[in-house]
Amino acid sequence: MKTARIVLAVAAALALQTTLARYVRGTVALDLVLVVVVYVALTSGPVTGLLTGTFAGLVQDALATGVIGIGGLAKTLVGFLAGVIGTQFIVAQPLPRFFVFFCATLLHAAVFIGLYTLLDLRHFGAPYAAVAGQAAGNAAVGVVAFQLVELLPGAVERRRAAKSRIRR
Amino acid sequence: MLGHILLISAQINSRSGVPVLEAVAFGVFAEVQRGISAGFSSVRSVWSGYAGLRHVKSENDALTRQLEVAQVALQQQRALADRTRNLERLLGLRDRSNLNTVAADIIAGGATPDFRTLTIDKGTRNGVRADMSVIAPAGVVGRVVMPGTRAAKVQLLIDRNAAAGALVERSRAQGVVTGGGDDRLRLDYVSEVADVMVGDLVVTSGIDGIYPKGYVIGQVESVEKSGGAYKKITVKPAVDFTSLEEVLVVLTPTPAREAADGSVE
Numbered sequence: 453m454k455t456a457r458i459v460l461a462v463a464a465a466l467a468l469q470t471t472l473a474r475y476v477r478g479t480v481a482l483d484l485v486l487v488v489v490v491y492v493a494l495t496s497g498p499v500t501g502l503l504t505g506t507f508a509g510l511v512q513d514a515l516a517t518g519v520i521g522i523g524g525l526a527k528t529l530v531g532f533l534a535g536v537i538g539t540q541f542i543v544a545q546p547l548p549r550f551f552v553f554f555c556a557t558l559l560h561a562a563v564f565i566g567l568y569t570l571l572d573l574r575h576f577g578a579p580y581a582a583v584a585g586q587a588a589g590n591a592a593v594g595v596v597a598f599q600l601v602e603l604l605p606g607a608v609e610r611r612r613a614a615k616s617r618i619r620r
Numbered sequence: 621m622l623g624h625i626l627l628i629s630a631q632i633n634s635r636s637g638v639p640v641l642e643a644v645a646f647g648v649f650a651e652v653q654r655g656i657s658a659g660f661s662s663v664r665s666v667w668s669g670y671a672g673l674r675h676v677k678s679e680n681d682a683l684t685r686q687l688e689v690a691q692v693a694l695q696q697q698r699a700l701a702d703r704t705r706n707l708e709r710l711l712g713l714r715d716r717s718n719l720n721t722v723a724a725d726i727i728a729g730g731a732t733p734d735f736r737t738l739t740i741d742k743g744t745r746n747g748v749r750a751d752m753s754v755i756a757p758a759g760v761v762g763r764v765v766m767p768g769t770r771a772a773k774v775q776l777l778i779d780r781n782a783a784a785g786a787l788v789e790r791s792r793a794q795g796v797v798t799g800g801g802d803d804r805l806r807l808d809y810v811s812e813v814a815d816v817m818v819g820d821l822v823v824t825s826g827i828d829g830i831y832p833k834g835y836v837i838g839q840v841e842s843v844e845k846s847g848g849a850y851k852k853i854t855v856k857p858a859v860d861f862t863s864l865e866e867v868l869v870v871l872t873p874t875p876a877r878e879a880a881d882g883s884v885e
Contacts, residue, residue, distance in 0.1 A: 466649070470728035470739070471656050481733050514645035515731035517765055517775060523732060564734065574780055577800065586733065 458500070461488050462508045466515070481586050483557070485512050487594045489527050490534045490556045494543055498535030505531025519573060526563035530556045546595045553591035558583065642766065650771035653728035653739055691757035692868065699834030702789075702823075719832060721755075721868040722746050727771065736779035736801065736861070742869060743768045751830050753870045759836035759858030760784065760824060761867050772869075776861055777837070778803060785825040786837055791815040794825055797837050797855060805838060807853035814851065816843050822855050832874050 465484040485508045493501025509524030516523070534556050537543065543552055561583040568574040668677055696719070724740035731737075742748050744767050754761040754774050762782060766773035775782050778799040786797040786807060793814035795807045810816060820840040826833025838855040846852040 463652075466731060467652060467656050470653055470731055471660060472729075483733055485732075511645065512731050514642050515649055516735045517737055517773065517779075517781075518732075518735055520642065576780065579801070582802070 458492055458504050482589045486560055487590050489531045490553055491597060493531045493534035494538035497539055498532050501531035501535030502528055522567045526560045529563055530560045549598055550591045550595050553594035554587045557587035557590045646766055647768045650739055650768055657727035688757040695835055702834045719870050720872045721870050724867055724869055726864055736776040738774045740772050740774055743770045743772050745769055747871050748772050748869050753831045754867050755835055756859050756864060756867050760831055761859055763830050778861060784831050785827040786822050787825040788816050789821040789823050805855040805857055807855050810851045810853055812849055812851055816840060816853060818843060826874055829874055832870060
């Protein structure tokens with residue numbers, strides 16, 4: 453059940469990434485799949501994070517035009533490390549979560565761009581501003597996603613409770 | 621086990637030269653994207669076409685289509701006039717101005733922000749092949765990199781790995797336009813002594829064998845002296861890649877491609 457939920461979340465992130473990028477300006481710079489990987493890693497631990505990173509990265513690589521495995525490796529590493537951070541530290545407030553998402557995006561970019569540059573497959577110039585912008589965007593989306601997932605079930609229950617009180 | 625299968629599949633190429641894993645993943649996901657795109661389009665169509673400005677919207681759509689057709693015709697005329705000016709004595713050449721094209725809708729954007737690609741709803745079933753150029757009414761969009769049966773992936777000209785032979789329309793200075801991953805292009809290998817000014821129109825030169833000659837790439841935005849043998853030129857693309865909805869895939873092979881194919885045979 454959990455596996456199915458993770459696969460669905462990755463598929464939804466990919467669908468959103470490829471669809472929303474056409475309609476909403478600015479979403480083209482976000483990596484929603486990475487946001488899902490970090491979210492899963494923080495909530496489920498390093499092993500699930502690692503496996504989710506591997507799966508999501510390989511699927512994303514297969515749909516892009518680059519080398520299959522480079523994005524997969526970057527996301528595997530990020531998933532594992534985010535999972536370790538999630539188990540070793542308390543990452544329950546928006547600011548620490550923002551920090552983790554931000555650093556995860558920086559690490560992902562470093563591995564991804566580093567490998568492509570090392571293998572002389574692609575030249576990225578000086579992408580500091582773009583990477584920083586993507587990190588901030590991913591972090592903002594990640595924090596909002598966490599808040600929504602945590603608040604929505606509570607909101608539904610509060611609404612039900614309020615309705616039952618009115619009936620009484 | 622899964623890792624082995626993935627690694628082996630990644631290294632086996634299909635008939636079209638694309639790895640099997642990529643071809644299968646792209647084919648499957650293209651269908652999902654087609655469905656999602658259709659859903660989005662339906663909702664948008666209902667909202668903007670009926671709930672809002674029913675008559676004005678349909679009239680506007682018709683006029684937009686007319687304008688797009690006129691812009692494509694204008695580009696064809698520009699290419700024709702350009703060719704005529706330069707090759708007016710070679711009237712025996714076959715007229716290549718009437719390009720055979722197929723219209724395609726864009727059904728998805730890129731799966732990762734590091735690769736600037738689009739997915740279109742036409743594939744090998746419609747005659748689309750790898751390395752065919754893709755144009756829009758405003759100018760050049762990119763080239764087909766992965767044709768599936770019912771969909772194809774297009775590498776945009778602004779992708780870091782994209783390039784096209786180009787020339788400055790006014791001075792005929794030649795160079796190579798390359799993408800930078802952002803929304804600007806670079807015009808490389810233009811001699812330091814070449815006559816290039818801000819505002820000059822940059823068009824395809826046709827020497828790459830992919831893009832037909834004379835199609836608009838963009839306008840020169842800045843020209844700097846780099847101190848070396850070449851100028852540092854930035855080009856603003858004519859096409860707004862964020863608002864593309866329909867494109868044309870050029871099915872007619874370019875003269876350079878025909879010559880290359882002929883020499884291979």
